[in-house]
Amino acid sequence: MxxxxxxxxxxxxxxxxxxxxxxxxxxxxxxxxxxxxxxxxxxxxxxxxxxxxxxxxxxxxxxxxxxxxKPRFSIQTGRRPKIGVFSTILDMFRQPVYAVAAATLLLGSAIGLYFLLGSSSSQPQVARSVDMPAVPAAVTPTVSVIEQEPAEEAKPMIAKDERPAENVAPTRAERPEGARQARLVRKSSDSAHDRAVATNALPQKAVPEDLFGEVPETRDRSLRLTDLFAEGDED
Amino acid sequence: MADFEAKLAVATSLMFKELADEQLVELAVRDDPEAFGEIVRRWERKIFALCFGMLGREDEARDAAQEAFISAYRNISRFRGDAKVSSWLHRIAVNQCLTVKRRQKSRSEEYLGDEDEAESRVFVASPAVSPKNIAEKGERLKLVRQAVGALPSELREVIVMKEFEEMTFQEIADTLELPLSTVKSRLYTALKQLKLRLERISVEVV
Known part of the structure; x- marks a missing residue:
């Protein structure tokens, strides 16, 4: 001490x-x-x-x-404020009543659409349109070009049975080599395709049903129409 | 639904704030982890301060505090109602710090290598203070840390509770389950020894 x-x-x-x-x-x-x-x-x-x-x-x-x-960083624990119409609508649908109503509406629309499509599919026009290729707008103008050939004669539409044999479109096997090449050129050329689209602006003429008569059904109708165009070239 | 859950969480949190530590422990024993979360929120700063004072390093103090809470949660069913929750937590934390100190002693040579690095992290230089002052102040604080760290654990825990946690003598006595006179005696001895150590270390440094 x-x-x-x-x-x-x-x-x-x-x-x-x-x-x-x-x-x-x-x-x-x-x-x-x-x-x-x-x-x-x-x-x-x-x-x-x-x-x-x-x-x-x-x-x-x-x-x-x-x-x-001292806190080195802060964590925001509150909900972030949502701004805008979309978020307001989204928030509204978080409530069960609105969510169920929206789901019912969607389901009803889906069922209605299903039956609407189902009933209209029995009509022949729709059935044929289903068979149509995916690019009909680009193809149809070539038909209008073909139609201009017999302008002076103004041929009436020929029934399938009365059509002369030389006017019958050849089958794929019977097509001349030139026509096949033209078809290939038509398929591969974008510029030709663009021209076809450009001519789409012209008034459309009705395509005679018998133009398609003897042509075997293909996946792409443009091929057949192009083949016809190639035939015209050969003539 | 989310709103309801958020409101429920807020209500639960408010309810927990009203409860005493012992009631929260009872809930935690009945497998309510949120109740123990409230205990952690209440005591984490004090336990961290205690661990920092006992160990002198931030990373070790954080680890020790975390280990103390984990240990408390694992052994919560063994909590006796005759002691305060705060006392129980402090004892767990003190024991955890002593365990860390023992490990440090066993590998003291490799530990001393990064002492200076730890010191350099602690002090933030102010542009208004000259480098000389910073160096002097840093050296002085380093001496204090070393002097506190060299105290016997029973003296160190008392001085840390008083200076770091700012507990009253009675609170320290309750926490450590010691008579009030013993707490004062230990604190007095701790301060005297600290004074001597500071003088001796400063003389050695000079």
Whole structure:
């Protein structure tokens, strides 16, 4: 025990020193102890020694630990505000009543569409249109070109049975080589295709049914029409 | 549905805030992890502060605090109602820190190698402060950290609870389940030893 500690023991305020350093003395006792400190050199020295050590630890805490408690990033926990009509509608459909109503409407529309398509598929026009190629608009103008050939005669539409044999379109095997080549050229040439699209703007003429009479059904009607065009070239 | 769940979560959270620690532990024992989450939210800062004061390094303190909470959750069914939850958590955290310290001692040589690196991470330089002051302050704080770390664990835990967690003497006594006089005595001894160590280390450095 040092000389200073012995003096502190003598003055009988040992138990109050720590409480005073950490500000845990009751108010009345604190005032009395402050009076004692003013008179007692040993106690005031001890208090200053303890306070300086405590301050050093507090300083370490403030410098090293306090910055760790500051949030380095924030997490937004609330719902993000949604802006716009679409999000408002989307929010509306989150409610079960509206969601069920929308689902029913969609289902009803799907069923109606199914029956509508089913009933119209029995009509022959629709059936034939299903057989039509995927590019009818690009093909039909070639028909109008063919139609211009017999302009002076203005031939009536010939029934299938009355048609002369030379007008019958040859089958794929019977086609001349030139026609096949022309067909290939027609298929591969984009520019020709573009021209056909351009002529699509002209008023369409009705295509006689018997033009297709003898031609075997192919996947692409444009082939047949192009073949006819090739025949015209050969003539 | 999402709104309902969010409202339920808010209501549950508010309800948990009203409950005492012991009631939350009871709920957690009945397999309600959200109740234990509320305990963690309440005590994580204090437990982290305790671990930082005991260990002196951020990464180790975070790990120790996390381990302490995990250990508490695993052993929550063994919690006795006669002690405070805070005391129980503090004891677990102190034990965790002591375990870490023991591991450090066993590999002290490799640990000392990155002491300086840890110090350099701690201090943030202000442009208003001169490099000389920064160096002096950094050196002083390093000495304090070393001095606190060198205290015996029973003294260190008291001074850390007082200085880092700012607990009252009575709270420390309740937490450590010690008489009030013992707490004061330990704190007084800790401060005196710290003063001596700081003086000795500073003399050695100079």
């Amino acid at each position: 040092t000389h200073n500690e012995a003096k502190i023991q003598e003055c009988g305020h040992t138990g109050q020193i720590l409480d005073f350093v950490y500000d845990e003395l009751p108010v009345g006792v604190k005032g009395a102890f402050e009076h004692h400190l003013a008179a007692c050199e040993a106690c005031s020295g001890e208090v200053s020694s303890l306070v300086s050590t405590s301050v050093a630890v507090k300083e370490w805490r403030a410098e090293a630990f306090e910055p760790l408690l």
